[in-house]
Amino acid sequence: xxxxxxxxxxxxLSEEAFLTINCTYTATGYPSLFxxxxxxxxxxxxxxxxxxxxxxxxxxxxxxxxxxxxxxFHLEKGSVQVSDSAVYFCALSEGGKLIFGQGTELSVKP
Amino acid sequence: GAVVSQHPSWVxxxxxxxxxxxxxxxxxxATTMFxxxxxxxxxLMLMATSNEGSKATxxxxxxxxxxxxxxxxxxxxxxxxxxxxxxxxxxxxCSAQPAAGGPWNEQFFGPGTRLTVL
Numbered sequence: 001x002x003x004x005x006x007x008x009x010x011x012x013l014s015e016e017a018f019l020t021i022n023c024t025y026t027a028t029g030y031p032s033l034f035x036x037x038x039x040x041x042x043x044x045x046x047x048x049x050x051x052x053x054x055x056x057x058x059x060x061x062x063x064x065x066x067x068x069x070x071x072x073f074h075l076e077k078g079s080v081q082v083s084d085s086a087v088y089f090c091a092l093s094e095g096g097k098l099i100f101g102q103g104t105e106l107s108v109k110p
Numbered sequence: 111g112a113v114v115s116q117h118p119s120w121v122x123x124x125x126x127x128x129x130x131x132x133x134x135x136x137x138x139x140a141t142t143m144f145x146x147x148x149x150x151x152x153x154l155m156l157m158a159t160s161n162e163g164s165k166a167t168x169x170x171x172x173x174x175x176x177x178x179x180x181x182x183x184x185x186x187x188x189x190x191x192x193x194x195x196x197x198x199x200x201x202x203x204c205s206a207q208p209a210a211g212g213p214w215n216e217q218f219f220g221p222g223t224r225l226t227v228l
Contacts, residue, residue, distance in 0.1 A: 043219040
């Protein structure tokens, strides 16, 4: 079945460091891809999305490109802030259902 | 906009009792709601898909008689954990999909309910 694999956390960075969180997927069709963020004590929020190959999703300085050839959707940010500390989930949608990766905890230190 | 609430936010119950969790879409109508379970440091696992006015569709391995789902209106779905046991302790999260969803069917998530069964 379809699946999503993320790099394991926790990831600890200093403020203004560059962030990459790897995400690869396995799917039989052509899924939409998402990154969700979960701040402490809150529900998941959609961070960005891409619906077809070569699409780039971006929001709040984060971006990810839908790479069909490598079945990847890596999340990047050029300069992280303490407020970016959260758990990040990569997900795919096919047939109306979301399938999540295991989540990557990011901790940004001042 | 697109706010989803859950109640209660946390609950502690004795083994053998039943617990009801509510999921409400506050500012939109949701024809479809989803229930997930999240274990510590792990991903969200879809338990069931709930469509307003019809029976829920459960994922493989999820006991439908144990996890009763009711979606009686376009703004409310409930999950009842019947005869709860300690292994049912988990974080339960719902999401709601607007009736007029976009082409990629965005889901809006509730803040979750922490269930602890003693």
